[in-house]
Amino acid sequence: MARRRSGGITIKSRRDLNMMIEAGQIVAHAKANMIKAAEPGIETRELDAIAEKTIRKLGAVPSFKGYNPGMSMPYAFPATICASLNEEIVHGIPGRRRLKDGDILSVDVGAIYGGVHGDSAFTVGIGEISKECQQLMDATSESLDIGIARVRAGGRIGDISNAIQRHAESLGYYLVKQYVGHGIGYAMHEEPQIPNYGKVGNGALIRKGMGLAIEPMLNIGTSDTKVLEDGWTVSTADGSLSAHFEDTVIVTDEGPVVTTRLA
Ligand code: MG
Ligand code: MG
Numbered sequence: 001m002a003r004r005r006s007g008g009i010t011i012k013s014r015r016d017l018n019m020m021i022e023a024g025q026i027v028a029h030a031k032a033n034m035i036k037a038a039e040p041g042i043e044t045r046e047l048d049a050i051a052e053k054t055i056r057k058l059g060a061v062p063s064f065k066g067y068n069p070g071m072s073m074p075y076a077f078p079a080t081i082c083a084s085l086n087e088e089i090v091h092g093i094p095g096r097r098r099l100k101d102g103d104i105l106s107v108d109v110g111a112i113y114g115g116v117h118g119d120s121a122f123t124v125g126i127g128e129i130s131k132e133c134q135q136l137m138d139a140t141s142e143s144l145d146i147g148i149a150r151v152r153a154g155g156r157i158g159d160i161s162n163a164i165q166r167h168a169e170s171l172g173y174y175l176v177k178q179y180v181g182h183g184i185g186y187a188m189h190e191e192p193q194i195p196n197y198g199k200v201g202n203g204a205l206i207r208k209g210m211g212l213a214i215e216p217m218l219n220i221g222t223s224d225t226k227v228l229e230d231g232w233t234v235s236t237a238d239g240s241l242s243a244h245f246e247d248t249v250i251v252t253d254e255g256p257v258v259t260t261r262l263a
Pocket of ligand 1: 109
């Protein structure tokens, strides 16, 4: 039986749109609390505990904990956040690793509230970081902003992808191609895929009411990735540094509404 091809989910009601904003704000609070705590000496599992506590206190449930996409993953994701250090790109598992001065940590966090999801990521410098790290982080967050600025009902996903690609590559960085952004709403991962590279006018149609999780991942040395022995953590193939920023955005007639930044 063939599955009907979908152009992406659309949020069905005003109530659910408002819930998307609520879910996003809960994620934004979790991010703010982690950023305050991200100092040399803290373990990544402590940041995970801060995020889980914030999300549950605000009446939501972590999206990632127990998430099992099936396919090749050996077990469900065991934590509220993904904590990916330095050359790690995404899906790092928080644990006893202690952050040191000069590290950069990419944190990904999601929550479900009222039946809908928010998903967001950021990279934070720990203590004093190098100029190289700061430039990589700035380029990645700028790429996200530039991608979000291309979100327009009636446009194409490729418009977003292309803007991200052009900015990152103009600064000499490599984009991760194996992992992509995604539609989001009633499920965390929905159609359409949102690659961080592409052509203007290509890809799925962007429609009013769609939720989009846009998430550029920029590397210093290569686009190639590898999965570590734990089966989850994705690292750059060459060990070069990586940064990741992500926001959840709703497409409206008035333009993109970013749910996962503090209002
Ligand atoms: Mg995410
Ligand atoms: Mg995501």
